[in-house]
Amino acid sequence: MSQAVTPSRAQVPLVGFVGQALAELGDAVVAVERCDERRGVARIDAERTLEVAKKLLAMDGSRLATATGIDVRDGIDVLYHWCFEPQGVVITIKVLAARPSLTLESIATHVPAANWIEREMHDLLGANFRNHPDMRRLILDDSWPEGVYPLRKDFDQVADRPPLPPVPPAPEEGVS
Amino acid sequence: MTHKTMLNIGPFHPLQEEAEFFQLSIEGERVVDVDVRTSYNHRGIEKLDESKTFDQVPFVVERVCGICSASHPLAYIQAVEDIAHVQAPPRALYLRTIVNELERMHSHLLWAGLAGHFLGYNTVFMWAWKCREPVLDALEIATGSRVNYANCKIGGVRRDMTDEQLQEIARIAGEAKGPVEMLIGAVLDDPVLHARLKNVGVLSKKDAKAYGALGPTARGSGLPIDVRRDDPYAAYDRLDWNVIVAEEGDVFAKTKVRLLETVEAIKIIRQAVRDIPGGQIDAKVEHIPPGEGIGRVEAPRGETFHYVRSDGSNYPVRHKVRAPSFNNIPTFKASCIGYEVADVAITLASVDPCYSCTERMCTAVDAESGREMYNFSQLVKLSQQKTERVRRQA
Numbered sequence: 001m002s003q004a005v006t007p008s009r010a011q012v013p014l015v016g017f018v019g020q021a022l023a024e025l026g027d028a029v030v031a032v033e034r035c036d037e038r039r040g041v042a043r044i045d046a047e048r049t050l051e052v053a054k055k056l057l058a059m060d061g062s063r064l065a066t067a068t069g070i071d072v073r074d075g076i077d078v079l080y081h082w083c084f085e086p087q088g089v090v091i092t093i094k095v096l097a098a099r100p101s102l103t104l105e106s107i108a109t110h111v112p113a114a115n116w117i118e119r120e121m122h123d124l125l126g127a128n129f130r131n132h133p134d135m136r137r138l139i140l141d142d143s144w145p146e147g148v149y150p151l152r153k154d155f156d157q158v159a160d161r162p163p164l165p166p167v168p169p170a171p172e173e174g175v176s
Numbered sequence: 177m178t179h180k181t182m183l184n185i186g187p188f189h190p191l192q193e194e195a196e197f198f199q200l201s202i203e204g205e206r207v208v209d210v211d212v213r214t215s216y217n218h219r220g221i222e223k224l225d226e227s228k229t230f231d232q233v234p235f236v237v238e239r240v241c242g243i244c245s246a247s248h249p250l251a252y253i254q255a256v257e258d259i260a261h262v263q264a265p266p267r268a269l270y271l272r273t274i275v276n277e278l279e280r281m282h283s284h285l286l287w288a289g290l291a292g293h294f295l296g297y298n299t300v301f302m303w304a305w306k307c308r309e310p311v312l313d314a315l316e317i318a319t320g321s322r323v324n325y326a327n328c329k330i331g332g333v334r335r336d337m338t339d340e341q342l343q344e345i346a347r348i349a350g351e352a353k354g355p356v357e358m359l360i361g362a363v364l365d366d367p368v369l370h371a372r373l374k375n376v377g378v379l380s381k382k383d384a385k386a387y388g389a390l391g392p393t394a395r396g397s398g399l400p401i402d403v404r405r406d407d408p409y410a411a412y413d414r415l416d417w418n419v420i421v422a423e424e425g426d427v428f429a430k431t432k433v434r435l436l437e438t439v440e441a442i443k444i445i446r447q448a449v450r451d452i453p454g455g456q457i458d459a460k461v462e463h464i465p466p467g468e469g470i471g472r473v474e475a476p477r478g479e480t481f482h483y484v485r486s487d488g489s490n491y492p493v494r495h496k497v498r499a500p501s502f503n504n505i506p507t508f509k510a511s512c513i514g515y516e517v518a519d520v521a522i523t524l525a526s527v528d529p530c531y532s533c534t535e536r537m538c539t540a541v542d543a544e545s546g547r548e549m550y551n552f553s554q555l556v557k558l559s560q561q562k563t564e565r566v567r568r569q570a
Contacts, residue, residue, distance in 0.1 A: 038407060039258075039470065063388045063401075065472075066498035068483045081470065081481065086400070088407030090470050092483075113388030116506055117498075139215040151223055 053107035069121035106132035124151035247475035258469030268332035283476035296560030332458035373428035377523030391478020396430035
């Protein structure tokens with residue numbers, strides 16, 4: 001199921017530091033899309049996000065920079081960007097939250113840096129993260145309607161904008 | 177038995193630059209929990225960029241932040257250059273370096289001034305901002321504007337600088353060195369500030385890594401990360417400068433890192449003006465092929481991360497912007513808990529959280545006691561009173 005958005009099966013040769021790091025992830029990696037001196041891109045098994053995140057966080061000099069969610073045909077493509085210092089490497093781990101559930105295992109339980117960005121992807125794209133410690137709204141206002149995701153491709157900024165919430169009544173005269 | 181109270185800071189306050197809501201749980205004077213709520217001014221720039229052409233996006237993203245308005249476009253441009261496999265000409269790389277370091281200077285000086293004010297050192301505030309003013313003049317010489325420089329473009333920079341302009345920038349940077357060093361001496365040798373800032377708001381190295389802390393916040397906690405050195409862009413790999421790291425993780429360490437980085441910035445600008453080569457400033461990019469790219473820039477507050485995906489059309493399919501404060505603000509969960517309320521203002525300020533508009537302040541009333549709780553100006557007052565107390569003891 002998770003291979004649906006992986007058209008290219010051609011494996012890129014694993015070289016250098018990026019290659020070593022990707023090799024350590026073992027068979028969780030489904031396809032390697034890019035592997036050069038400073039950048040790596042790999043797609044992983046959608047069921048194994050947490051396992052991969054634990055391995056990456058345990059590596060020397062690693063940190064989660066952020067994640068990108070993209071609305072694609074088959075679901076929400078989630079890209080976790082891991083940086084490695086001092087090598088100056090960025091490895092992007094792609095994982096598809098497939099329709100219709102759009103659900104992935106949260107990595108925020110183990111990587112605090114993922115907490116906010118997973119909430120953001122939930123708010124703006126409607127991706128769901130199982131076992132996330134604190135899935136309150138982060139970006140959207142409380143008055144924003146449920147089930148409207150402004151970063152989806154089918155959301156039009158002008159036509160689909162929800163009405164503004166009602167203005168609270170003005171305070172009475174003489175009351176400070 | 178201790179009574180737990182909630183302390184609300186925000187969402188609006190003139191000392192903070194943009195709306196943000198902190199809720200502290202307090203037992204007596206101790207902070208036991210912190211909750212943060214942001215995005216009161218979310219402008220949907222990522223969505224907006226999908227309807228702009230590749231050439232228009234830099235003008236949008238420089239408005240992400242009024243202070244980092246050189247870093248964001250540069251990160252975006254590097255992501256696009258990554259997709260298109262373009263290398264900007266050397267002169268353009270040096271010009272980018274000069275503008276980005278001027279930005280770091282003015283941002284760090286701005287922060288030093290604000291931090292001084294939070295602690296009740298309004299002289300530091302006046303000096304730091306006086307020293308910052310010529311830096312903004314230099315930016316105006318370099319780009320025609322004090323903010324939103326519109327300097328970079330895909331494949332190079334938009335405008336060249338003449339030799340006279342470059343010499344003037346080097347002179348202004350050089351003249352800032354004396355006052356900055358005096359400021360550093362005044363701050364780092366002050367026994368009151370030592371007593372006030374050491375062992376306050378400590379962010380451990382382990383927490384800094386787990387929360388993905390960036391920039392001076394990470395470097396003050398002993399994490400030697402700096403995109404300028406690790407993944408060099410612009411002309412940083414051709415110049416001689418140091419990454420400033422402090423191990424302690426407290427507010428003092430972050431202050432030290434920022435102040436010493438200002439001196440490094442002056443060093444970089446003067447070298448860049450000395451070494452700048454002649455030649456083209458633009459690689460003349462005509463087409464952005466399908467693909468995806470990542471651009472990283474060390475903004476004053478830490479790494480700015482941009483991801484761009486192209487499908488071969490004129491418009492980006494997706495443009496992700498991650499500003500450094502998005503990672504730095506959650507570190508309050510690790511650095512505020514266990515400290516006094518009087519230390520919160522400076523701890524919150526120590527990561528230099530980047531928000532940007534006019535703000536008001538809400539005052540909350542404790543439902544049980546009916547007592548009014550702190551607002552941010554009271555919090556700053558509390559912080560200034562503590563400094564005064566420490567000073568009298570010293």
